[in-house]
Amino acid sequence: MRRSLQSLFQASAPLVGLALILCLCAVYGHFYKPEASFFSAHRLALIAKQTAIVGTGALGMTAVVAAGGIDLSVGALLALTSVTLAQALAAGWSAPMALLATFAVGTLAGALNGALVTRLKLAPFIVTLGTMLFFRGLAETLADERKIAAEAPPWLAGLLDPPLAGSLQLFPAGVWLILILGFLLSLVLRRTVFGRQVFAIGSSEPTARLCGVAVLRRKVEVYALCGAFLSLAGVLEFDNLNGQGSPTSGIGAELGIIAAVVIGGGSLSGGRGSVLGSLAGALMITTLAAGCAYAEISEPVQKIVTGAIIVAAVALDRTRTGRGT
Amino acid sequence: MRPPLFRLAGITKSFGATRALAGVSFEVAAGEVRALVGENGAGKSTLLSILAGAHRADAGSMELAGAPFAPNSPRDARRRGVAMIHQELAIAPDLSLAENIALGSEASRWGVLNRDAIRGRARESLARLSDEVLDVDRPAREFSLSVQQQVEIARALSSDARVLVLDEPTSSLGPADAERLFRALRALAGRGLAVVVVTHFLEELPRFADSFTVLRDGAVVAEGPISEASPERLVRAMSGRSLEMFFPRVPHTAGEELLAVEEPCGSSATDAPGISLSVRRGEILGLAGLVGAGRSEFLRRVFGLDPPGAGRVRVGGRELTRRHPRESIARGLGLLSEDRKTEGLAQGLSLEDNLTLSALEPYARWGWLSLRRRREAAGAWLARLACKPADPRARVAELSGGNQQKVAFARLLHQGAQVLLLDEPTRGVDVATKAEIYQAIGEEAARGKAVVMASSHFPELLHVCDRIAVFQRGRLRAVAPASQWSESSLLAAASGVAP
Numbered sequence: 001m002r003r004s005l006q007s008l009f010q011a012s013a014p015l016v017g018l019a020l021i022l023c024l025c026a027v028y029g030h031f032y033k034p035e036a037s038f039f040s041a042h043r044l045a046l047i048a049k050q051t052a053i054v055g056t057g058a059l060g061m062t063a064v065v066a067a068g069g070i071d072l073s074v075g076a077l078l079a080l081t082s083v084t085l086a087q088a089l090a091a092g093w094s095a096p097m098a099l100l101a102t103f104a105v106g107t108l109a110g111a112l113n114g115a116l117v118t119r120l121k122l123a124p125f126i127v128t129l130g131t132m133l134f135f136r137g138l139a140e141t142l143a144d145e146r147k148i149a150a151e152a153p154p155w156l157a158g159l160l161d162p163p164l165a166g167s168l169q170l171f172p173a174g175v176w177l178i179l180i181l182g183f184l185l186s187l188v189l190r191r192t193v194f195g196r197q198v199f200a201i202g203s204s205e206p207t208a209r210l211c212g213v214a215v216l217r218r219k220v221e222v223y224a225l226c227g228a229f230l231s232l233a234g235v236l237e238f239d240n241l242n243g244q245g246s247p248t249s250g251i252g253a254e255l256g257i258i259a260a261v262v263i264g265g266g267s268l269s270g271g272r273g274s275v276l277g278s279l280a281g282a283l284m285i286t287t288l289a290a291g292c293a294y295a296e297i298s299e300p301v302q303k304i305v306t307g308a309i310i311v312a313a314v315a316l317d318r319t320r321t322g323r324g325t
Numbered sequence: 326m327r328p329p330l331f332r333l334a335g336i337t338k339s340f341g342a343t344r345a346l347a348g349v350s351f352e353v354a355a356g357e358v359r360a361l362v363g364e365n366g367a368g369k370s371t372l373l374s375i376l377a378g379a380h381r382a383d384a385g386s387m388e389l390a391g392a393p394f395a396p397n398s399p400r401d402a403r404r405r406g407v408a409m410i411h412q413e414l415a416i417a418p419d420l421s422l423a424e425n426i427a428l429g430s431e432a433s434r435w436g437v438l439n440r441d442a443i444r445g446r447a448r449e450s451l452a453r454l455s456d457e458v459l460d461v462d463r464p465a466r467e468f469s470l471s472v473q474q475q476v477e478i479a480r481a482l483s484s485d486a487r488v489l490v491l492d493e494p495t496s497s498l499g500p501a502d503a504e505r506l507f508r509a510l511r512a513l514a515g516r517g518l519a520v521v522v523v524t525h526f527l528e529e530l531p532r533f534a535d536s537f538t539v540l541r542d543g544a545v546v547a548e549g550p551i552s553e554a555s556p557e558r559l560v561r562a563m564s565g566r567s568l569e570m571f572f573p574r575v576p577h578t579a580g581e582e583l584l585a586v587e588e589p590c591g592s593s594a595t596d597a598p599g600i601s602l603s604v605r606r607g608e609i610l611g612l613a614g615l616v617g618a619g620r621s622e623f624l625r626r627v628f629g630l631d632p633p634g635a636g637r638v639r640v641g642g643r644e645l646t647r648r649h650p651r652e653s654i655a656r657g658l659g660l661l662s663e664d665r666k667t668e669g670l671a672q673g674l675s676l677e678d679n680l681t682l683s684a685l686e687p688y689a690r691w692g693w694l695s696l697r698r699r700r701e702a703a704g705a706w707l708a709r710l711a712c713k714p715a716d717p718r719a720r721v722a723e724l725s726g727g728n729q730q731k732v733a734f735a736r737l738l739h740q741g742a743q744v745l746l747l748d749e750p751t752r753g754v755d756v757a758t759k760a761e762i763y764q765a766i767g768e769e770a771a772r773g774k775a776v777v778m779a780s781s782h783f784p785e786l787l788h789v790c791d792r793i794a795v796f797q798r799g800r801l802r803a804v805a806p807a808s809q810w811s812e813s814s815l816l817a818a819a820s821g822v823a824p
Binding site for chain 1: 671
């Protein structure tokens with residue numbers, strides 16, 4: 001009982017931070033902007049959209065970080081998959097085929113990261129720093145360095161559209177999709193052979209080897225899984241840009257995604273990571289950005305504040321749990 | 326008799342209830358090389374860490390050149406003229422030899438390195454050790470272990486050390502490099518340094534030492550000039566004791582052969598001649614040897630953790646083909662790692678995760694685990710081995726060393742291992758738990774398992790094992806029933822003294 005409470009508290013740390021940000025925004029609005037509440041439908045929809053994309057990336061990253069790795073190429077992957085989707089649709093492929101191609105590209109790109117990390121025995125930081133440029137270049141080539149507009153059926157294009165007024169759906173379909181996938185991933189990590197082996201590898205690779213875990217294969221699978229999640233993020237980004245695939249999407253997104261995972265309790269030395277925490281971390285980061293915009297804090301100051309809050313959140317979490325990152 | 330340069334008097338040190346040193350006194354004169362020998366656990370490491378300032382003695386005093394010497398840190402000890410060369414060298418592989426020698430005492434002016442002075446000092450210090458001329462601008466990684474060791478000694482010299490303490494300096498050197506080190510030590514003594522060398526290799530003593538001191542159970546039991554140090558006398562002094570430890574004995578009888586290992590000549594990195602060993606059901610085979618004798622490496626090759634080379638392993642008559650831990654586990658082998666902290670257990674994970682990691686299949690259907698059944702099973706194993714706490718959700722890092730070892734041992738039983746390969750199963754474990762582990766090993770043998778147990782602690786091998794094989798420098802020296810071995814004959818064989 002004590003332990004399950006503990007883990008709940010751990011995952012809820014970013015939620016506390018989130019509540020704090022929301023309170024600040026509400027107070028600010030009450031005194032300085034009584035005419036426009038922070039909690040407008042428009043702003044909440046914007047936050048939902050942004051969180052959906054960062055959160056999907058954070059889901060994949062959670063698995064990688066739990067296995068003791070890191071993937072810097074996720075921002076570039078986001079661009080590559082969204083451009084793939086746009087080009088496939090623009091070339092007249094049916095939506096299911098285009099989706100299949102998008103997921104194939106993302107998953108293979110992730111598997112490539114995994115293969116390079118395991119076969120060349122290189123640090124994942126270095127490998128994915130390289131593939132970050134590689135994938136970005138690939139996306140730019142594929143898109144001929146411009147935005148690709150494409151028609152998509154409403155079920156695909158409208159994943160991030162706000163639900164019809166008065167419906168019980170509450171969130172856009174994409175957000176539900178991510179919540180469901182997050183729930184599934186959390187189950188997979190906690191209660192499958194695969195998941196426990198991933199945590200074992202991240203916690204202590206020599207121990208995993210000693211216990212006969214197929215360490216190299218698991219790592220490739222984890223990076224491929226991350227690539228698959230980034231494919232979904234690419235699809236959402238395509239919707240976010242109203243049916244466009246842009247090769248400049250997601251520049252710097254890897255940092256926000258890693259920050260979300262770390263704020264959510266993930267440890268960059270491996271063996272720790274929580275799906276709920278990562279999603280909450282993603283929500284906190286996007287809310288923070290929206291809050292700054294609402295309070296008309298200039299962009300440079302916004303960056304300073306965000307950076308400080310990321311470090312403070314993680315430092316607070318570490319002193320509380322008494323462990324290093 | 327020259328006056329002593331460095332003197333220890335009545336050094337006493339306890340860790341909790343265990344007394345590691347009980348009034349150790351000895352002295353070293355300028356120009357003298359003193360060998361310090363003793364079994365594992367005799368108190369040598371504790372004594373060294375007190376000399377080097379890493380620990381403080383509970384009682385007793387030290388004197389350096391007539392003045393009291395009570396360093397409060399290794400840095401302080403070095404500053405006052407006592408330098409320690411550890412078994413694990415402290416070398417920055419990417420820095421040049423000269424930079425390594427200057428490390429920590431760089432010649433500089435306003436923070437800018439004086440490169441010429443650094444080079445000059447490095448050449449000068451190295452020249453005092455050997456006639457060989459080395460390129461001090463090349464990075465340390467390009468040089469052999471032997472040269473790196475000289476660099477570390479040179480570093481001590483360049484900081485004006487008067488007493489040099491070396492811990493097992495020859496354990497990873499070949500014969501030619503060892504000879505070179507001995508010449509360097511003699512040269513240093515000739516220049517008036519006092520040198521203390523801790524070593525396991527008794528046959529080497531006359532080649533470099535003037536005098537010897539034998540430690541046993543934290544006290545000096547013999548000392549004298551090296552002419553009186555016959556190997557027989559040293560071995561008797563080091564091991565001659567009645568052990569009061571409690572070794573529970575579970576009756577077990579040997580059955581058919583279960584594990585057979587054949588390694589041809591030169592199969593391992595040490596170019597060893599063939600190793601051929603077999604173990605039967607219900608039999609406990611001990612692997613004796615000193616640190617670095619190749620016992621762990623042998624077990625790891627058998628299990629498939631290290632590249633197996635040309636060796637062949639048969640379990641129950643069938644040969645292992647893939648030589649990977651997964652195959653070994655599937656075929657009934659289990660390895661208990663000697664390095665519990667970084668390899669044996671994943672410290673950050675729960676007991677149940679650690680215990681079941683090598684065999685999750687029983688709880689899985691289509692890859693999905695039944696966490697409830699797994700928790701029940703883990704709880705049952707922890708209770709059977711009387712692990713404290715027995716909560717499967719506790720994290721390994723929260724447990725004491727002895728209880729951690731129980732978890733690691735339970736994992737082998739849980740995965741259904743029929744052949745238990747145990748590497749230092751009682752290292753870093755308290756006395757009470759040691760007895761429990763001996764009991765558990767005996768019980769498993771009585772259940773018909775084959776046990777191979779490597780240990781540096783001879784008494785436990787003699788009491789627990791049915792047969793003992795002795796390794797020395799990567800080679801299998803001898804195998805005989807435990808009843809035919811004694812502590813002194815084991816030590817003699819392990820040190821390469823015996824025929």
